Amino acid sequence: MENLSDIIKDYNLVDVREAFYYLSRYLKMADNEDEYEKDFFEDDFRSIPSIEAKELTINLIKFIEKSTEKKAGEFTDTEYIKWMDEINEIESKLDPDVSIETIKSAELVIKNLDLLE
Amino acid sequence: MSLDDISHPILYSTMTTLAYNINKKYYGDRHYMWCTPYFGSDFESPHFTVPPSSSPIEIYNTLKKEVNGVDHHNTKIKLNRRGIRKGASTMLKLNKITQEQHDEIVYISKSAKDMHFRPLLCVISRLEAVPFYHKVNVKDKANPLSHEYILSDLPQSAFDIIRID
Numbered sequence: 001m002e003n004l005s006d007i008i009k010d011y012n013l014v015d016v017r018e019a020f021y022y023l024s025r026y027l028k029m030a031d032n033e034d035e036y037e038k039d040f041f042e043d044d045f046r047s048i049p050s051i052e053a054k055e056l057t058i059n060l061i062k063f064i065e066k067s068t069e070k071k072a073g074e075f076t077d078t079e080y081i082k083w084m085d086e087i088n089e090i091e092s093k094l095d096p097d098v099s100i101e102t103i104k105s106a107e108l109v110i111k112n113l114d115l116l117e
Numbered sequence: 118m119s120l121d122d123i124s125h126p127i128l129y130s131t132m133t134t135l136a137y138n139i140n141k142k143y144y145g146d147r148h149y150m151w152c153t154p155y156f157g158s159d160f161e162s163p164h165f166t167v168p169p170s171s172s173p174i175e176i177y178n179t180l181k182k183e184v185n186g187v188d189h190h191n192t193k194i195k196l197n198r199r200g201i202r203k204g205a206s207t208m209l210k211l212n213k214i215t216q217e218q219h220d221e222i223v224y225i226s227k228s229a230k231d232m233h234f235r236p237l238l239c240v241i242s243r244l245e246a247v248p249f250y251h252k253v254n255v256k257d258k259a260n261p262l263s264h265e266y267i268l269s270d271l272p273q274s275a276f277d278i279i280r281i282d
Binding site: 024103 | 138196202203207211223224233
């Protein structure tokens with residue numbers, strides 16, 4: 001049975017990350033779609049999503065709504081959370097491993113954040 | 118309606134402490150945020166014209182509940198982690214950060230603790246924000262009074278941050 005991972009497999013990391021971002025916005029805004037009709041692709045004007053990212057976003061929306069047999073605006077809280085968790089699970093594992101130096105530097109930034117708390 | 122044309126003197130936005138600190142450290146203390154002239158409380162009011170999901174106080178309270186462990190799903194925090202990664206991807210494309218900085222931000226977004234997503238309320242001077250805004254398009258049949266704006270590269274000097282406890 002097809003899943004979200006199958007749909008993203010032919011796209012590059014940047015497009016997949018963007019598509020998951022816009023998909024998340026679509027799901028988040030679905031409740032108020034009729035009243036506000038915001039364009040979920042509208043965001044930072046310096047970064048317009050690529051054609052591929054838009055296409056992938058639409059494909060992911062179609063897949064989710066087809067597999068649940070309802071529009072996102074009709075999702076229960078449980079369904080909404082389930083999809084958001086699934087998106088997060090896949091999206092957070094997209095990146096290749098980073099260098100030890102990057103990890104050390106990032107850990108230092110996090111440590112400094114702790115000091116600010 | 119343009120940000121020039123509204124009469125409200127103040128705009129509001131909610132961001133997380135982590136996003137704020139990443140903006141400070143990696144993006145030259147320039148901040149990207151969605152904002153509205155409505156702090157927000159009464160969704161039934163005809164004068165309150167942004168969706169609940171865009172209400173600064175709603176977003177603030179949701180994040181606060183997740184950080185405090187009242188809401189265990191942490192949907193908003195996870196969304197913010199993804200937003201930070203998407204922001205890093207955008208900044209890399211714009212050549213505003215290096216690949217190493219991008220990778221560092223991505224690592225931080227994944228490793229930061231929930232408490233680093235404590236909400237901050239941004240109180241922005243509308244006049245200071247005008248040069249940095251981008252109007253959010255709302256289709257004709259939607260509420261014509263709906264006001265939401267995207268601010269990009271907003272300097273820290275244009276706003277204050279507040280914690281509501």
